[in-house]
Amino acid sequence: MTFNKLWAPWRIEYITNPKEEGCFLCNYPKEQNDVDRLILYRGKYSFVIMNFYPYNNGHLMIAPYQHTSEISDLDTDTRIEIFGLLDKSVAILRETINAEGFNIGLNLGAVAGAGIKDHLHWHIVPRWQGDTNFMPVLGHTKVLSEGLKETYMKLRKKFAEINFSD
Numbered sequence: 001m002t003f004n005k006l007w008a009p010w011r012i013e014y015i016t017n018p019k020e021e022g023c024f025l026c027n028y029p030k031e032q033n034d035v036d037r038l039i040l041y042r043g044k045y046s047f048v049i050m051n052f053y054p055y056n057n058g059h060l061m062i063a064p065y066q067h068t069s070e071i072s073d074l075d076t077d078t079r080i081e082i083f084g085l086l087d088k089s090v091a092i093l094r095e096t097i098n099a100e101g102f103n104i105g106l107n108l109g110a111v112a113g114a115g116i117k118d119h120l121h122w123h124i125v126p127r128w129q130g131d132t133n134f135m136p137v138l139g140h141t142k143v144l145s146e147g148l149k150e151t152y153m154k155l156r157k158k159f160a161e162i163n164f165s166d
Contacts, residue, residue, distance in 0.1 A: 025049075025063045025119040038152050041085065041159040045078040048085055048159060050152055055125045057151055058097045060089055063121035069108070071120065082122065084164055089124050092158040097151070099126035 028037040029047055038050035040060070051059040062085050064078050074082075086104065093099040103125040107114035 023067055023116070023119050025116060025121060026065075026067050029065060035149075035152070038148065040152065040155055041162060043081050043085060045075075045081045046085060048089060050148060050155070051123070052148070054148070055103075056127065058093050058099065058126040058155065060093070060124040061121045062086060062089065062124070063119060067119050069114075069118050069120060071106075071108070074120070081164075085162075086122060086124065088159075088162050092155060093124065093126045096154050096158050097126060098128075100129055101127040103127060 028039060028049065029042065031037060034040075034042075038052065039047055040050060041048040045066070046062055046064045049061050049063065051061055062082055064074055064082065066074065066078065068074065071079075090099075090102055090104075093102070104122065106120065106122045108120075110117045
């Protein structure tokens, strides 16, 4: 059996940078500094934030405000809102940055790959046909076609239009 490898050498910055005190998924929403913290949407129970160390342009995370590592700790309203935001996020990414597919996932626990093991969060990674090439493998470099802030401003306009009644 052969194993495929996901090369992400540009994420070494995340691994080697000093970690902030506390949980950034708890702290950032309290700051009311959405542009600098790349928060795209604040719901009643959860929020959407761009990943500072993305695998691809438009890599988003959805997290509950509640600090927990267990899905069973989330109440029904929170679960419904999170899955509604997953749906809306996919639609926005398709429309805004022409994403052709998505990797969507939740890592439960450190052994499952959770970099933030104490606070649940779902990843949405947009994908395009041919988005993997020689650069990450040979050059240890990921080519992101647009800056985080530029992508944030595009997406923010669409997230401002979210309406859960439609």
